Amino acid sequence: MNNQLPSVILQNAVEALRTLPGVGSRTALRYALNLMRRTQPEVEHFTTAVSRLKTDLKTCRRCCNVSDSDLCPICSSPKRDNTTLCVVENVQDVMAIENTNSYNGLYHVLGGVLSPIDGIRISDLNIAQLLARIPAEPIAEVILALPTTMEGDTTNFYLNKQLAPLHVRVSTLARGVAIGDNLEYADEVTLGQSIVNRIPFSTPN
Amino acid sequence: MNNQLPSVILQNAVEALRTLPGVGSRTALRYALNLMRRTQPEVEHFTTAVSRLKTDLKTCRRCCNVSDSDLCPICSSPKRDNTTLCVVENVQDVMAIENTNSYNGLYHVLGGVLSPIDGIRISDLNIAQLLARIPAEPIAEVILALPTTMEGDTTNFYLNKQLAPLHVRVSTLARGVAIGDNLEYADEVTLGQSIVNRIPFSTPN
Numbered sequence: 001m002n003n004q005l006p007s008v009i010l011q012n013a014v015e016a017l018r019t020l021p022g023v024g025s026r027t028a029l030r031y032a033l034n035l036m037r038r039t040q041p042e043v044e045h046f047t048t049a050v051s052r053l054k055t056d057l058k059t060c061r062r063c064c065n066v067s068d069s070d071l072c073p074i075c076s077s078p079k080r081d082n083t084t085l086c087v088v089e090n091v092q093d094v095m096a097i098e099n100t101n102s103y104n105g106l107y108h109v110l111g112g113v114l115s116p117i118d119g120i121r122i123s124d125l126n127i128a129q130l131l132a133r134i135p136a137e138p139i140a141e142v143i144l145a146l147p148t149t150m151e152g153d154t155t156n157f158y159l160n161k162q163l164a165p166l167h168v169r170v171s172t173l174a175r176g177v178a179i180g181d182n183l184e185y186a187d188e189v190t191l192g193q194s195i196v197n198r199i200p201f202s203t204p205n
Numbered sequence: 206m207n208n209q210l211p212s213v214i215l216q217n218a219v220e221a222l223r224t225l226p227g228v229g230s231r232t233a234l235r236y237a238l239n240l241m242r243r244t245q246p247e248v249e250h251f252t253t254a255v256s257r258l259k260t261d262l263k264t265c266r267r268c269c270n271v272s273d274s275d276l277c278p279i280c281s282s283p284k285r286d287n288t289t290l291c292v293v294e295n296v297q298d299v300m301a302i303e304n305t306n307s308y309n310g311l312y313h314v315l316g317g318v319l320s321p322i323d324g325i326r327i328s329d330l331n332i333a334q335l336l337a338r339i340p341a342e343p344i345a346e347v348i349l350a351l352p353t354t355m356e357g358d359t360t361n362f363y364l365n366k367q368l369a370p371l372h373v374r375v376s377t378l379a380r381g382v383a384i385g386d387n388l389e390y391a392d393e394v395t396l397g398q399s400i401v402n403r404i405p406f407s408t409p410n
Contacts, residue, residue, distance in 0.1 A: 050255075
């Protein structure tokens, strides 16, 4: 479809918008034509908001989460339990856990997981910052909440080894059958783990 | 999901990206985090390409299509048949017809169709420019290729009335059963029109 675009400027905008994840040329054209029809201040507002992601967004110096200031709202909140630290891969994971309303501790954002294939090494992640936090803060427990992939497990294993001499309790997320799932549709590894790691029965209150 | 965003800057970017057609907050966040991870020059390239849609993109002074210069490539091409003019609603329609490789005439982009409900009046469309072109150019036929909606039909009717005194042949797109369609699935209006406007049988060559 793009080879018929009447304008190089439009073509360039479509190609730029195509770089967004999951956007093909048809969607990119739709975005471009939509932007084209807006007023100059509206488009400026749009591009400024995007630019500021790079120019003004900071990284929290404590937990490495994105932040507007030096210290993110979670790290600077006096209401959070500063004895528990949850290690996650990225910002979305922080938001996902926050949305559960089941956790009131602090976070540490690794910025990825170890992956030799993708060239992500120990020095690419915020691991040194994590290990420096343990003696400096009153942390009693570290929860490893990394993805259940080979890369996540490798990272879990490495972190667990590094945390061992630091005298903190290390835990990981419970694995098991999801709430609302039929047993027959659960994969056998998950179902197997949920039997091995069974928990005492409690009536819902 | 958004109420948990750790940063106002990120929140603003997500809200800006949400204004794109068909983009919800989850997709906007995915776009924002993707943009956040790019280098400064990459983000600048992205925002510049978008900005130029407003600052540098022109409208062809003849056909009102988008263009990089004063006259679009179609209007300035000596290979196009300048006796036939196809009136379309927007840029995408020009591209759709160009992609058929079945038309070699010129275009006129109205920039919309008459719609009292949406407040689109005659003066909002490029109708004056169209009527000025007919005596000024060697146009013998005007093809009305507007959408088959009530608004499109209203516009067709209005244009036909305005074109009548200008001594040009006025035609419209053939309506009928789409190629590859089963008759039983065609809507009755289309099927009815395709019987009334039946064409002489010709063997495919």
